[in-house]
Amino acid sequence: MKLEKIVECVLGAEMDKVESLVKEGLAEGTDPSVLLKEGLIKGMDVIGEQFENGDLFLPEMLAAAMTMKAGVEILKPHLAGGDSKAAGIVVIGTVQGDIHDIGKNLVAMMLEGAGFEVADVGIDVPPEDFVKAVEEKKPQVVGLSALLTNTMPAVKMTIDALQEAGLRDQVKIMIGGAPVTQEFADEVGADGYASDAAGAVNIARGFI
Known part of the structure; x- marks a missing residue:
């Protein structure tokens, strides 16, 4: 009850x-x-x-x-400890040049509620900071948010930076944000695209 x-x-x-x-x-x-x-x-x-x-x-x-x-x-x-191990670790942030965070924060909260450990690296995050966070946190999933059309190229730059650092194969990358589409996700080599926070949680669950 x-x-x-x-x-x-x-x-x-x-x-x-x-x-x-x-x-x-x-x-x-x-x-x-x-x-x-x-x-x-x-x-x-x-x-x-x-x-x-x-x-x-x-x-x-x-x-x-x-x-x-x-x-x-x-x-x-x-x-902490026991059988309640986190469902997985997610590094999430808004890409370089973009300072929007409502959608990203909502996804982070819902992921935490779904049992994930979330490392939120914030807004306007340069590709090298995502690389550093992946090296430190060793996540299974990286979430990239872009809310402006002119910051969408930073999504590809971040994915490329993870590739160059030899980390791309170690993580699943999901992307989202108002201008982002499945077509764009395919184009930049992301593993998943979500149009809303609930979808992002489902995708992350599917990756683990």
Whole structure:
């Protein structure tokens, strides 16, 4: 019953209630990974479906993602070690020349909620900084965001830089952003393209 309430509160973006319910669940001895998967992630999966179907808009999705993240933050210390290993590691950032971050932040939050460890390298990120982050974090997935048409070439520059550094074969690259298309993803050699945050989570899951 508590898990159903957590799902409902994520859907309703009721942050205080989610935090209380997660704390209660832990106090009652519920497995933290169950609270994560059957409560928070389940709620966010429903939100993702509603968004993809056009039943929900970006501000509502962002509010739900922030609610889910608040619950995840409480669970994090209890998820360390044991069987609750991260689903995978994702390095994510907005490419050089682009300072937009709402979409990137939403994808990062949803990935965290889906159990991924996320290294957010920020906005206006030069190719060499992505290379450095991949060397340090050893992710399975790299997410590149471009929200402006004139910054799309930086996506290819980043992929090329990973190739030159000998890291391209070690990671799957997914890209997204308003002007980005599947055709562009194919053109620059990305492994995946998502038109929204829910799609990005599904792609990342498919890569692992």
